[in-house]
Amino acid sequence: MAIDAAAQVHPSAVIEEGAVIGAGASVGPFCIVGAEVELGPRVALRSHVVVTGRTQIGEETVIFPFSVIGEIPQDLKYAGENTSLIIGKRNRIRESVTMNCGTEGGGGVTRVGDDGLFMAGCHIAHDAQVGDRVIVVNSAAIAGHCVLEDDVIIGGLSGVHQWVRIGKGAIIGAVCMVTKDVMPYGLVQGPRGVLDGLNLVGLKRKGVARTDITALRAAFQQLAQGEGAFLDRAQRLSDDNPDSDYVREMVAFILGASERSFLTPG
Structure with a gap:
């Protein structure tokens, strides 16, 4: 393993051989960091966080307790292929968030951009491509192969069907099921996802x-x-x-x- 001299690792944390812990990073109590994980400078794992698989996490990202990052996809077709999860800079990943690595059939990489906020209990599935400044509110679920462009907001308890694209600056209301693509700057509301105008407030x-x-x-x-x-x-x-x-x-x-x-x- 390679732990920078400026990193802080709690004695109860488990860092597997091969992991890379960047300068100023902190790994809190009872965290587990897998052998192929790379934590960038000043990444913070608060406590009880599992980061596994071929996962890269960009600088100053903070991950809160009981999140599981980089585990294998929830996809029966996944056969153990060597895929990855790449998370950008300055993200806030709150309690009990799950983010999975990619699949061979989906390009092999799940990717999350910079400056996102992923609230408690939300899920980012395999092969999703998530842009910058995205907000996914509590208990929302983003299915496999979805694309969320920059500045998208997904309301709490909402679900986005696999392969759906959500354009830049769009907003999805709470408790909403989205099964079709959403144009940039669109406003989607209702239990079955109705395009109800433009995200004028966001603009x-x-x-x-x-x-x-x-x-x-x-x-x-x-x-x-x-x-x-x-x-x-x-x-x-x-x-x-x-x-x-x-x-x-x-x-x-x-x-x-x-x-x-x-x-x-x-």
Whole structure:
């Protein structure tokens, strides 16, 4: 094992041979760190945390008690292949969170970006790709192969079906089941996940210009009420070459490759 001289390891913690513990990292009481784990500088495992598998955790990430990070996927097809979990910088992973490594069929890597907040009891499944500044609220579950782009918020007790993509800046309300892709900056509510508008509060908090918000609202109306199928409306928006980067981003996401259909405006 390689434990930096500036790291702190509680005497009750178990660090397996081969693990790498970075400068200023701290491993609290009764933690277990597996042989293929790499903890970056100033990572903190509070207590009773299990980090296993081929797991890399970026600097200043804090993991709270009873979380299990890097265990094998909850997937019957998994046959012990050598896959990994990569977690970025400055994440806050609260109590009893689970994050699994990837599968060979899903690309082999579960990836979590920077500056996320993963509240108590939430789950990030195999091969999920999670962006920066994502918030997953208490007891929400992100299924295998999902994509959560930057600045997404998933409400408490919600579930996201496997292979679903959730676009940048979208928000999913509490106690909501999402089975279809969600456009960037979308607002999803209700037990069965209805696209109910745009995440206007999030856009304003982010300081998005009023002209861009107006353009997004107009684009949303065109997607909701235009002629033809949803993808046809999105293609027409693209062909119009909109001035707003936000609208272009939304259209590119909708026209991108996906394993699922879309939640569409009512």
